[in-house]
Protein backbone atom coordinates (compact mmCIF):
# COMPACT_ATOMS: atom_id res chain seq x y z
CA UNK A 1 0.00 0.00 0.00
CA UNK A 2 1.24 3.50 -0.77
CA UNK A 3 1.42 6.20 1.82
CA UNK A 4 -0.94 9.08 1.47
CA UNK A 5 0.77 12.46 1.52
CA UNK A 6 -1.06 15.59 0.63
CA UNK A 7 1.07 18.66 0.67
CA UNK A 8 -0.28 21.96 -0.44
CA UNK A 9 2.63 23.84 -1.91
CA UNK A 10 2.31 27.03 -3.89
CA UNK A 11 3.13 26.15 -7.50
CA UNK A 12 6.65 27.43 -8.08
CA UNK A 13 7.91 29.53 -10.95
CA UNK A 14 10.30 27.79 -13.36
CA UNK A 15 13.67 27.54 -11.61
CA UNK A 16 15.48 28.62 -14.76
CA UNK A 17 13.65 31.93 -15.14
CA UNK A 18 15.36 33.50 -12.15
CA UNK A 19 12.16 35.26 -11.21
CA UNK A 20 10.72 34.99 -7.73
CA UNK A 21 7.42 33.34 -7.08
CA UNK A 22 5.10 34.94 -4.54
CA UNK A 23 6.34 32.87 -1.62
CA UNK A 24 10.02 33.51 -2.35
CA UNK A 25 9.28 37.23 -2.57
CA UNK A 26 7.48 37.13 0.80
CA UNK A 27 10.34 35.18 2.41
CA UNK A 28 12.85 37.72 1.11
CA UNK A 29 10.77 40.64 2.45
CA UNK A 30 10.52 38.87 5.80
CA UNK A 31 14.32 38.36 5.97
CA UNK A 32 15.06 41.96 4.90
CA UNK A 33 12.61 43.42 7.43
CA UNK A 34 14.00 41.24 10.24
CA UNK A 35 17.63 42.16 9.51
CA UNK A 36 16.93 45.90 9.18
CA UNK A 37 14.87 45.88 12.41
CA UNK A 38 17.49 43.79 14.21
CA UNK A 39 20.29 46.12 13.12
CA UNK A 40 18.35 49.17 14.33
CA UNK A 41 18.35 47.86 17.95
CA UNK A 42 21.18 47.52 20.47
CA UNK A 43 22.54 44.96 20.83
CA UNK A 44 22.05 44.21 17.15
CA UNK A 45 20.40 40.88 16.39
CA UNK A 46 19.24 38.49 13.66
CA UNK A 47 16.42 36.03 14.52
CA UNK A 48 17.72 32.44 14.66
CA UNK A 49 15.05 31.08 12.33
CA UNK A 50 17.09 32.51 9.42
CA UNK A 51 19.91 30.01 10.06
CA UNK A 52 18.07 27.37 8.09
CA UNK A 53 18.55 28.09 4.39
CA UNK A 54 19.76 25.10 2.32
CA UNK A 55 23.40 25.55 3.43
CA UNK A 56 22.44 26.28 7.03
CA UNK A 57 20.29 23.14 7.23
CA UNK A 58 23.22 21.14 5.86
CA UNK A 59 25.58 22.66 8.46
CA UNK A 60 23.09 21.93 11.25
CA UNK A 61 23.00 18.27 10.12
CA UNK A 62 26.80 18.26 10.43
CA UNK A 63 26.57 19.82 13.90
CA UNK A 64 24.31 16.99 15.10
CA UNK A 65 27.08 14.51 14.25
CA UNK A 66 29.88 16.35 16.12
CA UNK A 67 31.42 14.74 19.22
CA UNK A 68 30.85 17.93 21.21
CA UNK A 69 27.19 18.37 20.20
CA UNK A 70 25.50 15.91 22.58
CA UNK A 71 21.76 16.93 22.33
CA UNK A 72 20.76 14.97 19.19
CA UNK A 73 22.56 11.82 20.30
CA UNK A 74 21.29 12.01 23.87
CA UNK A 75 17.68 12.61 22.80
CA UNK A 76 17.74 9.81 20.22
CA UNK A 77 19.10 7.41 22.85
CA UNK A 78 16.37 8.44 25.30
CA UNK A 79 13.71 7.80 22.65
CA UNK A 80 15.22 4.43 21.77
CA UNK A 81 15.50 3.39 25.38
CA UNK A 82 12.01 4.47 26.46
CA UNK A 83 9.83 4.33 23.34
CA UNK A 84 7.94 1.21 24.47
CA UNK A 85 7.09 2.80 27.82
CA UNK A 86 6.17 6.07 26.11
CA UNK A 87 3.86 4.19 23.72
CA UNK A 88 2.23 2.35 26.63
CA UNK A 89 1.65 5.59 28.60
CA UNK A 90 0.30 7.43 25.54
CA UNK A 91 -1.99 4.59 24.47
CA UNK A 92 -2.99 3.55 20.93
CA UNK A 93 -4.80 5.37 18.16
CA UNK A 94 -3.54 8.92 18.61
CA UNK A 95 -2.93 11.39 15.83
CA UNK A 96 0.68 12.62 16.00
CA UNK A 97 1.19 16.38 15.59
CA UNK A 98 4.83 17.41 15.25
CA UNK A 99 5.97 21.00 15.86
CA UNK A 100 8.85 21.70 13.46
CA UNK A 101 9.92 18.96 11.08
CA UNK A 102 13.71 18.78 11.10
CA UNK A 103 13.99 15.46 12.91
CA UNK A 104 12.60 12.65 10.75
CA UNK A 105 14.77 9.99 12.33
CA UNK A 106 13.43 10.71 15.81
CA UNK A 107 9.89 10.95 14.46
CA UNK A 108 10.33 7.58 12.79
CA UNK A 109 11.43 6.03 16.09
CA UNK A 110 8.33 7.42 17.80
CA UNK A 111 5.92 6.40 15.02
CA UNK A 112 7.42 2.91 14.96
CA UNK A 113 6.85 2.50 18.69
CA UNK A 114 3.28 3.82 18.62
CA UNK A 115 2.13 1.20 16.09
CA UNK A 116 -0.86 2.13 14.00
CA UNK A 117 -1.12 5.93 13.92
CA UNK A 118 -4.30 7.27 12.27
CA UNK A 119 -2.51 10.33 10.86
CA UNK A 120 0.71 12.29 11.19
CA UNK A 121 0.59 16.10 10.97
CA UNK A 122 3.99 17.86 10.83
CA UNK A 123 3.80 21.65 11.18
CA UNK A 124 6.60 23.82 9.78
CA UNK A 125 7.06 27.10 7.94
CA UNK A 126 9.75 25.60 5.67
CA UNK A 127 7.71 23.95 2.88
CA UNK A 128 10.76 22.26 1.34
CA UNK A 129 11.95 20.53 4.49
CA UNK A 130 8.34 19.54 5.28
CA UNK A 131 8.09 17.89 1.88
CA UNK A 132 11.41 16.07 2.25
CA UNK A 133 10.60 14.85 5.75
CA UNK A 134 7.14 13.70 4.68
CA UNK A 135 8.54 11.80 1.71
CA UNK A 136 11.22 10.07 3.77
CA UNK A 137 8.75 9.11 6.50
CA UNK A 138 6.20 7.78 4.03
CA UNK A 139 8.90 5.44 2.75
CA UNK A 140 9.61 4.26 6.29
CA UNK A 141 5.98 3.82 7.37
CA UNK A 142 3.80 2.20 4.72
CA UNK A 143 0.20 3.31 4.68
CA UNK A 144 0.79 6.26 7.01
CA UNK A 145 -1.52 9.20 6.33
CA UNK A 146 0.56 12.40 6.36
CA UNK A 147 -1.04 15.83 6.36
CA UNK A 148 1.73 18.45 6.50
CA UNK A 149 0.72 21.92 7.57
CA UNK A 150 2.78 24.85 6.30
CA UNK A 151 2.46 27.27 9.22
CA UNK A 152 4.30 28.96 12.07
CA UNK A 153 3.90 26.43 14.86
CA UNK A 154 4.18 29.08 17.58
CA UNK A 155 0.90 30.62 16.46
CA UNK A 156 -0.99 27.86 14.55
CA UNK A 157 -4.69 28.15 15.42
CA UNK A 158 -6.26 25.11 13.77
CA UNK A 159 -5.37 21.57 12.72
CA UNK A 160 -6.46 19.96 9.43
CA UNK A 161 -9.83 18.13 9.63
CA UNK A 162 -8.22 14.65 9.78
CA UNK A 163 -6.47 15.62 13.03
CA UNK A 164 -9.71 16.53 14.76
CA UNK A 165 -11.23 13.05 14.68
CA UNK A 166 -9.09 11.32 17.32
CA UNK A 167 -7.15 12.29 20.43
CA UNK A 168 -3.74 13.76 19.76
CA UNK A 169 -0.10 13.39 20.78
CA UNK A 170 2.09 16.46 20.25
CA UNK A 171 5.82 15.99 19.60
CA UNK A 172 8.36 18.80 19.95
CA UNK A 173 11.91 17.49 19.84
CA UNK A 174 15.50 18.71 19.63
CA UNK A 175 15.14 21.25 22.43
CA UNK A 176 13.90 23.69 19.81
CA UNK A 177 11.81 25.10 22.68
CA UNK A 178 15.15 26.37 24.01
CA UNK A 179 15.25 28.97 21.23
CA UNK A 180 12.24 30.68 22.82
CA UNK A 181 12.50 33.01 25.80
CA UNK A 182 10.64 31.85 28.92
CA UNK A 183 7.74 34.16 28.05
CA UNK A 184 7.63 32.90 24.44
CA UNK A 185 7.89 29.27 25.59
CA UNK A 186 4.99 29.86 28.01
CA UNK A 187 2.79 31.24 25.25
CA UNK A 188 3.86 28.45 22.84
CA UNK A 189 2.89 25.82 25.43
CA UNK A 190 -0.47 27.52 25.99
CA UNK A 191 -1.12 27.67 22.23
CA UNK A 192 -0.13 24.00 21.88
CA UNK A 193 -2.61 23.15 24.66
CA UNK A 194 -5.39 24.98 22.82
CA UNK A 195 -4.44 23.40 19.49
CA UNK A 196 -4.05 19.79 20.75
CA UNK A 197 -7.07 19.99 23.05
CA UNK A 198 -8.35 18.25 26.17
CA UNK A 199 -7.23 14.64 26.59
CA UNK A 200 -4.10 15.14 24.53
CA UNK A 201 -0.51 14.23 25.39
CA UNK A 202 2.69 16.09 24.57
CA UNK A 203 6.23 14.69 24.27
CA UNK A 204 8.87 17.45 24.53
CA UNK A 205 12.66 17.14 24.33
CA UNK A 206 14.44 19.69 26.52
CA UNK A 207 18.17 20.28 26.99
CA UNK A 208 19.26 20.22 30.64
CA UNK A 209 21.30 22.73 32.62
CA UNK A 210 24.83 21.40 33.06
CA UNK A 211 28.43 22.50 33.62
CA UNK A 212 29.75 25.01 31.07
CA UNK A 213 32.66 22.62 30.44
CA UNK A 214 30.15 20.44 28.54
CA UNK A 215 27.73 23.16 27.38
CA UNK A 216 30.15 25.56 25.70
CA UNK A 217 32.07 23.10 23.49
CA UNK A 218 28.69 21.97 22.09
CA UNK A 219 28.30 25.50 20.69
CA UNK A 220 31.96 26.09 19.88
CA UNK A 221 33.24 22.86 18.36
CA UNK A 222 36.83 22.11 17.45
CA UNK A 223 36.15 21.73 13.72
CA UNK A 224 34.48 25.13 13.51
CA UNK A 225 31.22 23.78 12.07
CA UNK A 226 29.14 25.86 14.50
CA UNK A 227 31.21 28.92 13.53
CA UNK A 228 30.41 28.27 9.84
CA UNK A 229 26.72 27.77 10.74
CA UNK A 230 26.69 31.13 12.52
CA UNK A 231 28.71 32.99 9.83
CA UNK A 232 26.41 31.55 7.14
CA UNK A 233 23.89 34.21 8.24
CA UNK A 234 26.26 36.84 6.82
CA UNK A 235 26.75 34.80 3.63
CA UNK A 236 22.97 34.74 3.31
CA UNK A 237 22.67 38.50 3.87
CA UNK A 238 25.37 39.10 1.23
CA UNK A 239 23.59 36.88 -1.30
CA UNK A 240 19.94 37.69 -0.63
CA UNK A 241 20.07 41.27 0.64
CA UNK A 242 22.98 42.67 -1.35
CA UNK A 243 25.25 42.83 1.70
CA UNK A 244 29.02 43.26 1.65
CA UNK A 245 30.03 41.57 4.92
CA UNK A 246 33.63 40.39 4.88
CA UNK A 247 33.50 37.06 6.70
CA UNK A 248 37.10 37.26 7.93
CA UNK A 249 36.23 40.44 9.84
CA UNK A 250 33.59 38.74 12.03
CA UNK A 251 34.05 35.88 14.48
CA UNK A 252 31.76 33.28 16.02
CA UNK A 253 31.25 33.74 19.77
CA UNK A 254 29.30 31.51 22.19
CA UNK A 255 28.85 32.30 25.90
CA UNK A 256 26.75 30.95 28.76
CA UNK A 257 24.48 33.52 30.37
CA UNK A 258 24.05 32.31 33.94
CA UNK A 259 21.25 34.78 34.75
CA UNK A 260 19.00 33.53 31.96
CA UNK A 261 20.26 29.93 31.91
CA UNK A 262 21.06 30.00 28.23
CA UNK A 263 23.84 29.70 25.70
CA UNK A 264 24.00 32.86 23.58
CA UNK A 265 25.62 32.97 20.16
CA UNK A 266 26.99 36.14 18.61
CA UNK A 267 28.88 37.34 15.54
CA UNK A 268 31.58 39.67 16.77
CA UNK A 269 33.02 42.49 14.67
CA UNK A 270 36.81 42.16 14.76
CA UNK A 271 37.41 45.80 13.78
CA UNK A 272 35.58 49.10 13.47
CA UNK A 273 33.94 48.80 10.06
CA UNK A 274 31.00 49.89 7.95
CA UNK A 275 28.90 47.28 6.17
CA UNK A 276 26.22 47.89 3.56
CA UNK A 277 22.95 45.96 3.44
CA UNK A 278 20.21 46.78 0.92
CA UNK A 279 21.90 50.08 0.13
CA UNK A 280 22.08 51.18 3.77
CA UNK A 281 25.30 51.65 5.75
CA UNK A 282 25.75 50.10 9.20
CA UNK A 283 28.71 51.07 11.35
CA UNK A 284 30.08 48.39 13.68
CA UNK A 285 32.45 49.22 16.53
CA UNK A 286 35.43 46.95 17.15
CA UNK A 287 34.17 44.14 19.41
CA UNK A 288 30.50 44.92 18.78
CA UNK A 289 28.37 41.76 18.72
CA UNK A 290 25.30 40.74 16.70
CA UNK A 291 23.14 38.38 18.79
CA UNK A 292 22.10 35.40 16.61
CA UNK A 293 20.68 32.75 18.96
CA UNK A 294 19.73 31.91 22.52
CA UNK A 295 19.46 28.28 23.56
CA UNK A 296 17.75 28.03 26.96
CA UNK A 297 18.51 25.15 29.32
CA UNK A 298 16.10 23.86 31.99
CA UNK A 299 16.20 21.57 34.98
CA UNK A 300 13.42 18.95 34.94
CA UNK A 301 11.56 20.86 37.68
CA UNK A 302 11.93 24.23 35.90
CA UNK A 303 10.43 22.86 32.71
CA UNK A 304 7.58 21.14 34.56
CA UNK A 305 6.74 24.45 36.25
CA UNK A 306 6.75 26.30 32.92
CA UNK A 307 4.55 23.64 31.26
CA UNK A 308 2.29 23.49 34.32
CA UNK A 309 1.52 27.20 34.05
CA UNK A 310 0.16 26.47 30.54
CA UNK A 311 -2.06 23.66 31.90
CA UNK A 312 0.19 20.68 31.12
CA UNK A 313 0.49 18.00 33.82
CA UNK A 314 3.69 15.93 34.05
CA UNK A 315 3.19 12.21 33.33
CA UNK A 316 6.86 11.26 33.41
CA UNK A 317 10.28 12.75 32.61
CA UNK A 318 13.24 10.67 31.43
CA UNK A 319 16.89 11.71 31.64
CA UNK A 320 20.06 9.88 30.64
CA UNK A 321 22.58 8.77 33.31
CA UNK A 322 24.92 11.66 32.41
CA UNK A 323 22.01 14.09 32.81
CA UNK A 324 22.60 15.65 29.41
CA UNK A 325 19.02 15.79 28.12
CA UNK A 326 15.41 15.29 29.19
CA UNK A 327 12.26 13.94 27.55
CA UNK A 328 9.00 15.10 29.09
CA UNK A 329 5.66 13.38 28.66
CA UNK A 330 2.85 15.78 29.56
CA UNK A 331 -0.94 15.57 29.45
CA UNK A 332 -3.84 17.98 29.52
Ligand code: AVJ
Pocket residue numbers: 063071174175176178179218219226293294295
Ligand atom coordinates in the same frame (compact mmCIF):
# COMPACT_ATOMS: atom_id res chain seq x y z
C1 AVJ B 1 18.13 23.12 16.95
C2 AVJ B 1 17.78 25.11 18.15
C3 AVJ B 1 18.01 23.10 19.31
O1 AVJ B 1 20.02 25.43 20.13
O2 AVJ B 1 21.15 23.59 20.24
C4 AVJ B 1 23.02 24.13 17.35
C5 AVJ B 1 20.55 24.93 17.22
N1 AVJ B 1 22.68 26.24 17.43
N2 AVJ B 1 24.21 24.74 17.48
C6 AVJ B 1 20.42 24.38 19.64
C7 AVJ B 1 22.04 25.08 17.33
C8 AVJ B 1 24.00 26.02 17.51
C9 AVJ B 1 19.98 23.99 18.23
N3 AVJ B 1 18.49 23.86 18.16
